[in-house]
Amino acid sequence: MALVSDGAFVRDEWRRLADEESLPGSGKVIVSLGRLPAALDDARLGAVGVYVANTTDPKALAPFFGRLALIDIAFPAFTDGRGFSLARLLRREGFSGELRASGKLTPDQYLHAIGGGFDRIEIPDELAAHHGEANWAKARDARSLSYQRGIPGGASILERRRKGVA
Amino acid sequence: MTRPTGPQVLIASDLAEGDVVFLGAEGWERDLLRAKIAYDAAEAAALDAAGKADVAANRVVDAYLVDVEVSAAGAPTPLHFREKFRAAGPSVRRDLGKQAWLQGAGDSR
Amino acid sequence: MTAHDPALPPRPNAAPTIYAYDEYDRAFVRERVAEFRGQVERRLAGALSEDEFRPFRLMNGLYLQLHAYMLRVAIPYGALNSRQMRQLAYIADRWDKGYGHFTTRQNLQYNWPKLVDVPDILEALADVDMHAIQTSGNCIRNVTADHFAGVAADEIEDPRPTAEFLRQWSSAHAEFSFLPRKFKIAVSGAEHDRAAIKIHDIGLRIVTNAAGETGYEVIVGGGLGRSPFVGKVLREFLPRAELLAFLEAVLRVYNRFGRRDNKYKARIKILVHETGLDEIRSQVEAEFAAMDRAPFAYDAQEFARVAASFAPPPYEALPARSEALDKAKTENAEFAAFVAVNVAPHKTPGYAIVTVSLKPIGGIPGDATAAQMRALADAADTYGFGELRVSHEQNIILPHVKQDDLFALWRDLEAAALSTANAGLITDIISCPGLDYCSLATARSIPIAQAISERFADLERQRLIGKLGIKISGCINACGHHHIGAIGILGLEKKGVESYQITLGGDPTLSAAIGELLGPGVSAEEVPEVIESLVQFYLAERRDGEAFIDTWRRLGHKRFKESARREGEDGSGI
Numbered sequence: 001m002a003l004v005s006d007g008a009f010v011r012d013e014w015r016r017l018a019d020e021e022s023l024p025g026s027g028k029v030i031v032s033l034g035r036l037p038a039a040l041d042d043a044r045l046g047a048v049g050v051y052v053a054n055t056t057d058p059k060a061l062a063p064f065f066g067r068l069a070l071i072d073i074a075f076p077a078f079t080d081g082r083g084f085s086l087a088r089l090l091r092r093e094g095f096s097g098e099l100r101a102s103g104k105l106t107p108d109q110y111l112h113a114i115g116g117g118f119d120r121i122e123i124p125d126e127l128a129a130h131h132g133e134a135n136w137a138k139a140r141d142a143r144s145l146s147y148q149r150g151i152p153g154g155a156s157i158l159e160r161r162r163k164g165v166a
Numbered sequence: 167m168t169r170p171t172g173p174q175v176l177i178a179s180d181l182a183e184g185d186v187v188f189l190g191a192e193g194w195e196r197d198l199l200r201a202k203i204a205y206d207a208a209e210a211a212a213l214d215a216a217g218k219a220d221v222a223a224n225r226v227v228d229a230y231l232v233d234v235e236v237s238a239a240g241a242p243t244p245l246h247f248r249e250k251f252r253a254a255g256p257s258v259r260r261d262l263g264k265q266a267w268l269q270g271a272g273d274s275r
Numbered sequence: 276m277t278a279h280d281p282a283l284p285p286r287p288n289a290a291p292t293i294y295a296y297d298e299y300d301r302a303f304v305r306e307r308v309a310e311f312r313g314q315v316e317r318r319l320a321g322a323l324s325e326d327e328f329r330p331f332r333l334m335n336g337l338y339l340q341l342h343a344y345m346l347r348v349a350i351p352y353g354a355l356n357s358r359q360m361r362q363l364a365y366i367a368d369r370w371d372k373g374y375g376h377f378t379t380r381q382n383l384q385y386n387w388p389k390l391v392d393v394p395d396i397l398e399a400l401a402d403v404d405m406h407a408i409q410t411s412g413n414c415i416r417n418v419t420a421d422h423f424a425g426v427a428a429d430e431i432e433d434p435r436p437t438a439e440f441l442r443q444w445s446s447a448h449a450e451f452s453f454l455p456r457k458f459k460i461a462v463s464g465a466e467h468d469r470a471a472i473k474i475h476d477i478g479l480r481i482v483t484n485a486a487g488e489t490g491y492e493v494i495v496g497g498g499l500g501r502s503p504f505v506g507k508v509l510r511e512f513l514p515r516a517e518l519l520a521f522l523e524a525v526l527r528v529y530n531r532f533g534r535r536d537n538k539y540k541a542r543i544k545i546l547v548h549e550t551g552l553d554e555i556r557s558q559v560e561a562e563f564a565a566m567d568r569a570p571f572a573y574d575a576q577e578f579a580r581v582a583a584s585f586a587p588p589p590y591e592a593l594p595a596r597s598e599a600l601d602k603a604k605t606e607n608a609e610f611a612a613f614v615a616v617n618v619a620p621h622k623t624p625g626y627a628i629v630t631v632s633l634k635p636i637g638g639i640p641g642d643a644t645a646a647q648m649r650a651l652a653d654a655a656d657t658y659g660f661g662e663l664r665v666s667h668e669q670n671i672i673l674p675h676v677k678q679d680d681l682f683a684l685w686r687d688l689e690a691a692a693l694s695t696a697n698a699g700l701i702t703d704i705i706s707c708p709g710l711d712y713c714s715l716a717t718a719r720s721i722p723i724a725q726a727i728s729e730r731f732a733d734l735e736r737q738r739l740i741g742k743l744g745i746k747i748s749g750c751i752n753a754c755g756h757h758h759i760g761a762i763g764i765l766g767l768e769k770k771g772v773e774s775y776q777i778t779l780g781g782d783p784t785l786s787a788a789i790g791e792l793l794g795p796g797v798s799a800e801e802v803p804e805v806i807e808s809l810v811q812f813y814l815a816e817r818r819d820g821e822a823f824i825d826t827w828r829r830l831g832h833k834r835f836k837e838s839a840r841r842e843g844e845d846g847s848g849i
Contacts, residue, residue, distance in 0.1 A: 055531075079330055079413065081453025085530045088450055092567065106327050108314060115449025131322070142310045145303045147443045150570030157299040157443070158577060182319060183389045184344035224321035227339060247773065248710065251719075252341050256711040258639055258721045262372055262387075263342050272372075 001102070002128030004110075004121040007137035009128060014049060014070060030072055033060070040067050051102070054082040058089040065095050072122065075103030084116040091117040107131050107139035114140070115151045173236050175201040176213040177249060178226035186252050186264065187226060189213055194226065196264065198253045203234065203242055293354040293662060294439045294584040296404040304401045307408055307447070311335045312394035319391070334414055334452065336407030337393055340714045346385045346393060347410040348400060352420035352438040352462070353381035353665040353672075357652035360663055362403040364648035370396050375648070377633060377641045379705060379756055380459070381419050381665045382410055386712055408446060413454045415445035415526070420462040421469045422666035425585060426628055426674045428620045432481045432489060434464035436582045437518070444519050451526045455533035456541035458526070459498075471667060473497045473506045473787035474759055476543045477525060480785075482512065490514045495525065495555070496547035499753035503789045504544040507552050509559065516573035517563075523571065524563035528555065588660040588675055593625025597678035610685050612734060613696040618681065621674075627681060629659075629673040630666070630698040631688060636732045637725050640706040641669030650691035658684045667756075668705055670698065700737040701745060701810070702728040705756055709749025709766060710773075716749035718766025718773035723747055723802050730803040731810075740810055743823045746781070759783040761824040762806065763790040775802050779809070779835055780827050791832045793839055805839060812838040 003012045014028045019035060023042050030049035031039045033056070039048045049070030050061070061071065071090060073083040087099050101113045102122035113121055123131075149156040155163070175198070176189040187194040188201035195201060204210040210231055217229030232249045234242035244250045255263020266272040296304075314331050317323045336347040348363070355363075363383060367375050370392045376384040388396055400406055410417055418441045420434040421427065441460055445451070451458075461470040464481040472478025478494035491513045497506025513521050529543045532550070547555050604611040619628040631651065634640050643651070651671055655663045658680045664672035676684055688694040697703045704727060707713065709720030724747055731737055746760030750767075757763030763778035775797055778790030797805055810823075812835065817826045827835060 078327075079453055080535060081413075081451070082531055082535075084450045084453065085527050088527075092565070106323070108310075108327075108331050109453075112449045112452055135317070135322070138313065142313070143303075143306045143447065145299060145306060146449070147303070147446050148448055148570070150567065151449060156570075157303065158574065160299060161297070161577070161580075179339055182391050184339060184342075184387075186342060221325070224319065224324075227325050246771070248341075251710060255342055256721075257719060258711050258725070 001122050002125055004123065004128075004136050005119070007110075007133075007140040009133050009136075010120075012122075014047075016051060016072070028069070030070060036064060036068075040064065049098070052086075054080065054086055056086065058086065058093045061090065061095070062093045065093070065097075068095070068097055070098040070100065071095060072100040072102050073118075075101055075105055078104050078106055078109060081112075084112060087113075087116040087118050107135040108142075110136060110139040111143055111153070114153050115146065115148075117152055171233070172245075173234050173242065174204045174210050174213065174231045175234055175242055175244075176204075176217045176229055177232050177252065178217060178220070178229035181224055181227050189216055189220075189229075194220070197268065198244075198264075199241055201242060203236060203240075204231075293356050294351070294435070294581065300443075301401070301404065303446070304404070304406045304408070307335075307406065308394065308397045308401050311397060315390060315394055330412055330453070333412035334409055335393075335397070336410035337388075337390070338411060338714075340386070340712055341710070341716075342712065343387045344390055344393070345712070346388045346396060346407055347378070348375075348383045348385070348405060348407050349410050349417050350381050350383060350405075350665050351442050352418055352424070352435055353422050353667070354424075354435065355663045355665065357655040357661040357663065359403045359405055360648050360652040360655070362399060362405070364645040364652070366396055366399055367645040367648065369399075374642055374644045376639075376708060377643065377665050377669050377671070379667050379669060379707070379754060380410075380417055381422070381667055382417055383665070384708075386708075411457075412452075413456050414452045415448065415454075415458045415460065418442050418445065418460045418462065419470055419475075419667060421465055422664045422668075422672050423469055423619065423628055423674065424464065424664075425587065426621050426623070426626075427465050427467075427469075428622050429466040430464055430622060431466065431483070432464045433582075433585055434462040434470070434479075434481060435585045436578065437464070437479065437481065437491075438462045439581050439584075440519065440578075441522070444522070448526075451530055454526075454530055455535045456538070458529070458543070460522075468783075468785045469666075471756070471759065471783040471787075473785065474499055474503070474756075474783065475506065476529075477522065478506050479518075484512050488514060491518060493521065493525075496544040496552075497787070498542050498544040499756060499758045500542070501539050501751050501753075502545065502548075503753070503758040504548065505787045505789065506544075507547065509552075509556055517568075517571075520566055520568050520571035521559075521563055524559050524566060527562055528558045532558075587623070588662070590623045590626060590675070591677070593677065593679070595624040597625060597681075600678040600681055603682035607682070609696070610682055612738070613685050613694060614681060616696045616700065616738065617698040623675075625678055627676050627678050629676050629681070629684065631671040631673060631693050632695040632697050632703060633670050633693075634697060634703050634724075634728065635692060635695045636697075636702060637729045639721050640704050640724050643671075647691050647693055650687065650693060654684055654687050657687070668703065670703070696734060697737060699742045699744070701731045701740050701743045701806075702737060704728060704745045704747060705760070706747040707749050707755035709747075709755075713749060713754075715752055716766070717751070717768050718749050718775070719799075720747040720749035720755055720764075720766050723764060723766070723775065723799060726799070726803045727806055730807060740814065741820070741822055743810075744781075744783070745806070756783065757781070758789045759787065760790060761822075761827070762809065764802065767796060769796055773799055775799065777802070777805055779832060780824065782824060793836060808839055809835065 016030045028047040047069040051072040099118045190200045233245045255265040318328045338345040371385045418438045420438040425433045460477045461472045461475040462479045463470045474497040480492040493510040494506035495509040617630045659673045704724040706720045706724040710716035745762045746757045747764040748755035748757040759781040765776045777793040781790030782788040
C-alpha cells in the first residue's frame with residue numbers, strides 16, 4: 001500500500017497486522033477492532049492504531065481515544081462516502097490522532113478527505129502507480145475555496161467575506 | 167450477450183465526441199452499414215474483445231454487442247428499437263444525428 | 276482564455292433581481308472549471324478510467340446518452356437574467372445544435388456537446404455566473420423553488436434567499452459528495468405549493484409560528500421513480516437560523532444509513548420507509564443536538580446581503596387595473612385568450628406574471644431554439660427588468676410585466692412562436708426526453724406528448740376542459756413526474772414494442788398524491804384515444820366547473836376505469 005501525506009507519497013511507519021499475525025516486539029501497529037484492547041495493553045509496542053469498517057459506531061472507539069494514535073477507515077468503494085461522515089464524527093467525539101482513509105480513493109477525492117478530517121490516504125500500490133504523486137499534489141491545491149464552515153484546511157467563503165480576505 | 171443466437175455488431179460511444187460508433191473492419195465507423203457483422207460465437211467474442219481493448223485504450227466507452235438482422239444486400243439492422251434509435255438519431259428531430267448526416271445534412275454526430 | 280458572445284452586453288448597473296455573485300462565488304466556479312478541465316484531460320489521456328471519471332463527470336452535470344453527451348446546466352431555483360439567457364443561446368449555437376431543453380428541475384440540457392468542448396462550455400457559463408455543478412451524481416442537486424417567487428399574490432415569504440443559502444451550503448460539500456444516491460431539495464414560500472415539495476427528498480415550506488417567527492416545515496422522504504412516496508413531516512417548525520445545521524444532520528443520517536446495496540432502494544424515502552419515520556426523526560434530532568452549531572451560526576449580515584439580491588425591482592406606481600389591457604382584450608380575442616390562460620396575478624398593482632409556454636401544439640415539450648432564447652431575453656429586457664424564471668413545468672416565466680405592456684409582449688412572443696396560450700391546460704404537457712435522447716429510457720415520450728397535443732389542439736376545447744396536468748415519463752425513473760400528473764403516462768416495453776401505462780389522480784401540490792393505474796399498457800397509437808375517452812367522461816360527469824382531478828376524487832378511480840374499459844371493448848388494450 002502507498003501512503004499519501006500532504007500531496008506526496010511517504011514511507012509508512014505503521015504496520016497493518018492481519019488477525020492471524022502475532023503482535024511484534026516493537027513498532028507501530030494497526031490492528032483490527034477485536035484485537036485492539038490486547039494491543040493497547042502490550043507495553044512493547046510503540047504506538048497502536050486500529051482499522052475499522054466505515055459502518056463502525058464512533059462511540060465504540062471513543063473509550064480508546066486516550067491511548068489510540070491512529071484510526072484507519074476502510075473505503076470499500078471510492079463511491080462509498082460513509083467514511084467521510086465517520087471521520088467527522090470521530091473528530092467530534094474528540095479523536096485527535098491520525099485519521100487515515102484507505103481504499104481505492106482517487107486524487108479527486110483528496111479534498112473531500114481532508115475536509116472530513118483525514119490526515120492521510122492509503123491506496124493500493126497499483127493505483128498509486130496509475131495516478132502518480134503529481135496528481136495527488138495537484139488535487140490538494142485544486143480548490144482553495146469552501147462554502148462550508150468548520151472544515152479543516154482554510155477559511156470558508158463566509159469567513160473570507162467577513163474579513164475581506166481574497 | 168453470452169450466447170449469441172444470430173448476427174451481431176458491436177456498438178459503443180466515442181469517448182471524445184460522445185456519438186455512436188460501430189466497430190468496422192478497420193476501426194470505428196459512424197455508419198452502421200460499415201459495421202463488421204459477427205455471424206457466430208467466435209466472431210462475436212472477437213468483436214467483444216476488440217471493443218474491450220478499445221475501452222481500455224480510452225477510445226470508446228460502453229461497448230456492447232447488439233443483435234441485428236441482415237438484409238439480402240448485407241445491411242444490418244438492430245433488432246431492438248433502442249439500438250435502432252441509436253443508429254439513426256432522435257425520431258422527433260429527423261434533421262439531427264446520423265439520420266441527417268447519412269442524408270448529407272449535418273455532421274456525423 | 277474565456278469564450279463568450281462578443282455581442283454580450285456588459286453587466287447591467289441596475290440592482291440585480293437575481294442573486295449577485297461576489298468575487299468568491301466567481302472564484303469558486305472558476306476553480307471548479309479548472310479542476311474539471313484537468314479531469315477531462317486526464318480522462319482523454321487515459322490517466323483516469325471511465326469508472327474513476329464517472330462520479331466527477333456527473334458532479335459536473337455531464338451524462339453520456341444515446342446519441343451524444345448531455346450537459347445539464349444548473350439554473351438555481353430557476354432564476355435567470357437576460358444576459359445569462361443570451362449566453363445559453365450562444366452556447367447552443369457554438370457548441371451544440373442550436374437549441375436546449377428546459378427540465379422538470381428548472382435546469383437546461385444541451386443534448387450534443389463533445390467531451391473535449393465541455394471545459395470551454397463551462398468557462399462560457401462561468402463568464403455569466405453559471406455552472407453545471409452537481410446537476411447529476413450522488414450529491415445534493417439543484418435546489419428548486421416556486422417559479423413565482425417574489426411576485427405571487429399568495430406569497431408568505433420569498434423562498435429564493437433560502438434556496439440560495441442551501442445552494443451555497445450544498446456546493447462541493449466535502450462530506451456529502453458520495454451519498455448513497457442523489458438528493459433533491461425544494462422550497463416553497465406561498466400558500467399554494469408550486470414547487471412540488473412533497474415529492475422531494477427534503478421539501479421546505481416557509482411558515483410562521485404562533486409567536487410570529489419565520490421558519491420551515493421540513494418534509495422528508497418524498498420521491499418518485501420506481502417506488503413513489505409522498506413526503507412526511509419531519510419537523511413541524513424549524514427556526515430559520517437552524518436550517519443549515521438541521522439539514523446537515525439529515526444528510527449525515529442519510530449518508531451513514533441510506534442503503535448502498537441496491538441502486539433502486541438508495542434514496543432517503545426508502546430509509547424512512549424501512550426504518551420508520553419516528554426512528555429517523557429521533558436519529559436526526561439526536562445528531563442535530565450533538566452537532567457543533569458554531570459553524571452554522573446564523574449570520575444576519577450574510578442573510579441581508581443575499582436577501583438584498585432579491586429585492587423587488589423598481590416597480591412603477593400603477594393602478595390595479597390597466598385600461599390599455601382591457602381595451603386590447605376587447606379588440607383581440609386571441610390576445611384575450613392568452614391573458615386568460617397564461618397570465619397570473621402579481622402582488623404589485625398594475626403588474627402581471629406571464630407564463631411563456633414552451634409547449635407549442637405538436638412541438639417538443641420544454642425545447643427552445645437559440646433564437647427563441649434570445650427572443651425571451653429581449654422580452655425580459657424590454658418588458659420585465661431583465662429577469663426570467665424556468666418552471667419545473669418546463670415553461671419560462673416573465674415575472675414582472677406591466678399589464679399595460681402585455682399586448683406588446685404578446686406580439687413579440689407571437690413573432691418568436693412563443694405565444695401558445697395553453698399554460699396549465701391539457702396540451703401543457705410535461706415530458707421527459709425519453710428514448711429519443713436518454714439512455715435510461717425504456718420508451719419514447721415526446722411523440723406521445725406530440726400526439727396528445729395535436730389531438731387537443733383546439734384552444735376553445737382546451738379552455739372548456741380546463742386545468743389538466745398530463746405528465747409523461749419514458750421510464751420508471753419518472754423524470755417526467757408522471758406519478759403526480761392528473762393523468763400520468765409511463766413508457767415501458769412489452770413484447771419488443773413500446774407500451775404505455777396510464778395513471779390517474781396524481782397531484783403535485785400540498786394535497787400531494789401518487790396516481791393510480793388505469794389498466795394494462797396500451798400502444799402508442801391508442802394513447803390519444805384513451806385520453807380522449809377519459810376527457811369525455813370527465814366533461815360528461817363534472818359538476819360546478821370542477822377540475823379533472825376533483826371529478827376523479829369525487830367519483831373514484833373505479834368509475835374512470837370502468838369508463839375506459841367500455842371504450843376498450845372493441846379490443847384495445849385497456
